Amino acid sequence: MNSRRAFLSNSAKALGGLTFCGCGLLHAANAQTNKPLRRPPVIINGKKIKAIDVHAHCLFQDSIDLMGDEAKSVPPPTKGVKEHFIQIDERIANMQSQGVDMQVLSVNPYWYRKDKETAAEICRINNKNLAELSAQRPDHFRAFASLAMQFPELAVEQLEEAVKKYGLVGAAIGGSVLGDDFSNPKYHPVLAKAQELNVALFIHPQSTPQLASRFKGNGWLSNVIGNPLDTTIALQRLIFDGVFDKYPQLKVIGAHGGGYLGSYAPRSDHGCFISPQNCDPSVNLKKKPTEYLHQIYFDSLVFTPEALRHLVAQVGSSQIMIGTDHPIPWEERPVDHVMATPTLSNQDRINILSSNAAKVLGIKL
Known part of the structure; x- marks a missing residue:
């Protein structure tokens, strides 16, 4: 197996600033003529502060094609679909208009x-x-690996290869495998491998499949409600099933501000007191449920200053990183x-803009 350094070096030489043929990536030969305006840099205490976006997406046509008849449903029904197939100079220009120096792609x-x-x-x-x-552009891009989580043994191998050979900074996983939570012991080998490798698992939901019929109708509720709900359930299962006790060094990042968890977390501390018959007496958590929020990381995609203020008050600025969902314009x-x-x-601002992401993902600023 090639070493990580050899792979990355050879890849950069082979690319030579040309194109990613057939995989949905195009490196423009010339600078874009209509670039958006660059946001001025953030200066705090006389020092320029970089910004790292841990929640940014892309797609590759070669892997989508392997989905067969389901391929047409892969690109999301949103604005920004074509931008998932990255034109490098255009993507960087859009990042700079936001003030983002680096995206962690997934x-x-x-x-x-x-x-x-x-x-x-795939x-x-x-x-x-x-x-x-x-x-090709280590100054602007890092990435989370893709894992076949429905086959945990394979996912363990993929994660190790992604980190050790390809130099990726962790992995992006769903909120569940089609409704099967990652707190299920069959997925624990993947969680254990992530802890062993000291890399993060970025949880990005795919709605809440069990509620699909109730989400039908106006408002795109499968996303607006379903996505944050799915992340909330995923994180609560990791807490209440004792996963964070079993893997205390496991690094998990919850998309969309961690869903609803940060907004109503204290209710979690009362459930098993109010209704002990609805709790498993064999699971003895070492801490109050809300205390585990300090072991979880959250992106900042909560839309308003008041929402971000509350999230910081609940979990601490040390646990939050920039997230945009780019190129979807959330x-x-x-x-x-x-x-x-x-x-x-x-x-707090330095932590959220880049310091936390750099520390958790091992990125040098």
């Missing part, structure tokens, strides 16, 4: 229903392309969002 899992061979090949293509992209001014939250100290 492919939102769409392959959990596929057979082992197909899922393995993830292989994604991880190779993500590594090559990171190697949050187009992520740096301004942080800077406009008046209750944050300068150190």
